[in-house]
Amino acid sequence: MKPYNTDQSKKEEVRTMFDNIAPKYDLLNHTLSMSIDRLWRRRVVKVVRRAKPRRILDVATGTGDLAIAMARRIDGVQVLAVDLSEGMLDVARRKVEARGLDGRIVLDRADAEHLDIATASVDVATVAFGVRNFGDLAAGLRELARTLKPGGKVVILEFSRPANPIFRALYEFYSCRILPRIGGLISRDRRAYEYLPASVGEFPGPAEFLKILEAAGFRNCKARSQSFGIAQIYVGER
Template sequence: MKPYNTGKSKKEEVRAMFDGIAPRYDLLNHTLSASIDRLWRRRVVRIVGRCRPGRILDVATGTGDLAIELARRIPEAEVLAVDLSVGMLAVARRKVAQRGLSGRIDLEQGDAEHLFLADASVDAATVAFGVRNFGDLDRGLAELARTIKPGGKVVILEFSRPRNRVLRALYEFYTFRVLPRIGGLLSRDRRAYEYLPASVEEFPAPEEFLRIMARAGFANCRARSLSCGIAQIYIGER
């Protein structure tokens, strides 16, 4: 699915959407999630840290929250953060500079499906809330696999749908009724905040996504449920 259905590619529409909502993205993201997304990112960082990586690739970095956490908590690592959206990267650059991490985090505009890195050039790769926005999911995952060294890991954080019926009903009421109204009001782009929860609904279930990861070249793929299934951490090895 695409945010606007203008006839342009999903990639073009996603880039335009994030350019438009970038100025208020952090405020809305942390407020609408009650900042639980920060805790989820720290779980990702702990998993990555166990690999003792020297170089980490963070794809779909957005405003840089995960890249910043990786750089802060894994001080020996260099972080290369990539995103399609110039608007999101502008916000990320300000945040990185404010935290004194400009020498540790390299922010670049780039396409997850056509990464500019050499084969086997990073120790670990991460994606937080970005794989469902890939224009071609299989291609994007295959590119991640290509760039990771043998023995390295990919760690993906993504929203999911709770399996408990009561919790799922509450979750869907919030994401499909409440979130678009608040997000649309504050960002002035209601369609963006209708697309974001709808893209979660369309995203493969955890079992299917693990099969897609394996098809892309990852081994020992597994998932860890977060907050009763509201999100998942997916891990794959090279």
């Protein structure tokens, strides 16, 4: 699915959408999630830190929250953080500079499916809430695999549909009815906040996504449910 259903490709629409909502993205993201997204990112950082990486690639970095968290909590690490949206990167640059991390984090505009990064050059690749926005999911995952050194890890944080039917119904009422109204009012782009929860429903479930990861070149793939299945942390090895 696409945010606006125009003649543009999904990739072009996603870039336009995030450029539109970038100024209010952090406010809405943390408010509408009641800051539980911060907890999930901390857990991702713990997983990444155990791999003892020196160089991390953070794809679909958005406003840089995960890249910043990894640079602050993992000693000596260098993070290359890329995103398709220049609007989101502008916000990320201001945050990185404000925290004095511009020597540890390099921000660049890039397409997840065509990364200008050497093969087998990074220790860990991460994506937080970005893979479901890839224009071509399989191609994007293969590109992540290409950049990783043998034995390197991919760590992906993404939303999922809770398995419990009662909890799922409550979650989907909030995300599909309440979230678009608030998000649309504040960002002035309601279609963006209709697309974001709807895209979760269309994204493969954990078991299916693990198979997709394996097909892209990863092994020992596992999913770790977060907050009753609202999100998953996927881990795979190159």
